[in-house]
Amino acid sequence: MSAHSTAIGVSSKRGVWGGGNEPLKASYGKLMMWFFLLSDIFTFAAFLISYLAIRVSYPAYAGPAETFVGSNEYWPVPELVFEAVPFLHGFHAPLVFVGIMTFILISSSVTMVLAVEAGHRNDRNDVVKWMLWTMLGGITFLGCQAWEWSHFIHGTDGGSVLTYINSLNQNVTETVFGANLVVNEYGPPAFAQLFFFITGFHGFHVTIGVVLLFLAFYQAAVGVYDKRGHYEMIEKIGLYWHFVDLVWVFVFTLFYLI
Amino acid sequence: MEIQDTKSTLQVEPRNEEKIKKIWKTAGILLAITVAEFIMAFTMDRGILLYALFIILTIWKAKYIMMEFMHLGDEVKPLFYSIIVPLIFLVWLLIALAKEGSDIFMMRW
Numbered sequence: 001m002s003a004h005s006t007a008i009g010v011s012s013k014r015g016v017w018g019g020g021n022e023p024l025k026a027s028y029g030k031l032m033m034w035f036f037l038l039s040d041i042f043t044f045a046a047f048l049i050s051y052l053a054i055r056v057s058y059p060a061y062a063g064p065a066e067t068f069v070g071s072n073e074y075w076p077v078p079e080l081v082f083e084a085v086p087f088l089h090g091f092h093a094p095l096v097f098v099g100i101m102t103f104i105l106i107s108s109s110v111t112m113v114l115a116v117e118a119g120h121r122n123d124r125n126d127v128v129k130w131m132l133w134t135m136l137g138g139i140t141f142l143g144c145q146a147w148e149w150s151h152f153i154h155g156t157d158g159g160s161v162l163t164y165i166n167s168l169n170q171n172v173t174e175t176v177f178g179a180n181l182v183v184n185e186y187g188p189p190a191f192a193q194l195f196f197f198i199t200g201f202h203g204f205h206v207t208i209g210v211v212l213l214f215l216a217f218y219q220a221a222v223g224v225y226d227k228r229g230h231y232e233m234i235e236k237i238g239l240y241w242h243f244v245d246l247v248w249v250f251v252f253t254l255f256y257l258i
Numbered sequence: 259m260e261i262q263d264t265k266s267t268l269q270v271e272p273r274n275e276e277k278i279k280k281i282w283k284t285a286g287i288l289l290a291i292t293v294a295e296f297i298m299a300f301t302m303d304r305g306i307l308l309y310a311l312f313i314i315l316t317i318w319k320a321k322y323i324m325m326e327f328m329h330l331g332d333e334v335k336p337l338f339y340s341i342i343v344p345l346i347f348l349v350w351l352l353i354a355l356a357k358e359g360s361d362i363f364m365m366r367w
Contacts, residue, residue: 024333024334024337025337026333026334031337034337042344042348049351049352049355049356050355052352052356053356053358053362056360056363057363058363059363059367060304077304079299079300094300095296099292103289103292106285106288106292107285109323109327110282110327112327113327114278114281121270121271122268122269122270123270123273226268229268238328239328242323242328243328245323246323249319250316250320252292253295253316257295
């Protein structure tokens with residue numbers, strides 16, 4: 001190495017051994033949040049890439065959209081499965097509701113980054129305002145997901161006639177309505193299983209996120225961060241919230257588009 | 259009230275309009291890409307080309323979220339690469355397992 005380095009190999013200017021340093025110029029909390037998010041990205045990547053691998057290992061429905069019927073012989077077309085909207089029973093609006101959900105989550109990510117920007121300026125009023133909007137976005141998204149799940153579980157009016165092996169190990173042919181972990185009217189069992197596990201795990205993250213948002217909102221409102229002297233907590237929770245949005249972008253593509 | 263009592267000693271800075279404009283611009287780009295994906299879902303034929311385009315557009319959106327919203331681009335280079343390099347290998351995993359899945363399809367049907 002450099003000939004000018006001291007015996008312990010540290011320049012006196014940086015004073016690394018004096019303590020109080022921030023490795024990678026990021027605070028402890030932010031650094032740990034990044035590495036937590038990295039490991040969480042791997043978890044979701046494993047889920048989503050498995051979805052893709054299982055999805056392409058099944059035949060896909062290839063006929064015209066008008067004559068589509070659910071069957072466990074082939075993978076369904078997403079825009080024909082997710083085509084219901086609340087309050088409009090029997091109305092076909094392919095992907096409209098999930099589009100609204102995506103819009104809500106991206107918007108809440110925008111209000112979150114505005115809260116972080118306000119935090120940099122120590123502007124308590126703006127932080128509180130944008131945190132409240134972000135929280136509302138998160139809660140609305142969770143409500144939409146609850147409806148989406150409920151609709152998916154209860155199914156359509158007609159259902160689908162399927163031949164499958166039921167939980168008593170009998171081979172049966174009957175009309176199936178909705179979805180559970182054994183059988184579903186839309187496609188192979190793996191379709192509903194992956195839907196429940198992946199969107200469920202994402203929804204769980206959103207729920208945790210809403211709790212964290214509320215804590216930060218409350219602490220900002222009562223002036224905890226003003227006393228502390230910085231608004232870094234908003235930044236850390238912001239990182240988590242953007243991550244939730246990031247995962248949804250991939251869930252949206254894999255489940256609803258492909 | 260306690261809220262009034264906790265007078266801040268921090269100096270409130272004025273809004274940085276340029277930064278805020280950039281945030282809304284990024285939001286606009288994300289929305290535009292999503293709308294483009296929607297249109298493609300209904301106008302293009304299903305197949306490997308469409309799926310590849312969807313995944314590329316999604317990774318593009320992810321880039322905007324990580325760089326602009328999570329400010330990863332503003333971090334120092336070692337932190338930036340320690341996050342990005344492991345993620346690049348996921349692209350390999352994606353391609354490998356998509357190929358594996360379609361090979362299983364060939365064996366079964």
